[in-house]
Amino acid sequence: MARLQELSGQYREAAARLRLGLEAAKQRLEGQEGTERQVTNREILMLRQMLREMRELRQLAEEYYTRPRSGKYTTADLTAPRVNGEKL
Numbered sequence: 370m371a372r373l374q375e376l377s378g379q380y381r382e383a384a385a386r387l388r389l390g391l392e393a394a395k396q397r398l399e400g401q402e403g404t405e406r407q408v409t410n411r412e413i414l415m416l417r418q419m420l421r422e423m424r425e426l427r428q429l430a431e432e433y434y435t436r437p438r439s440g441k442y443t444t445a446d447l448t449a450p451r452v453n454g455e456k457l
Contacts, residue, residue: 374433
């Protein structure tokens with residue numbers, strides 16, 4: 370089983386492939402009009418979101434053992450539900 374730090378390299382490679390796909394979509398956008406342009410714009414938005422998440426996951430995996438983590442991709446922010454100040 371791979372360590373999280375080793376996985377960060379795979380996330381970095383995946384981010385590079387997403388970045389290339391994003392650049393290719395931007396180039397395709399230049400010669401498009403109408404519906405094709407709208408579809409490509411949606412693809413660009415999706416690729417940007419995927420790239421952002423891939424970078425966040427790479428950073429999380431790379432620094433997992435060395436820094437405090439947010440609760441975005443971990444259970445660090447989990448708390449027991451409370452009713453009237455008491456745990457359920």
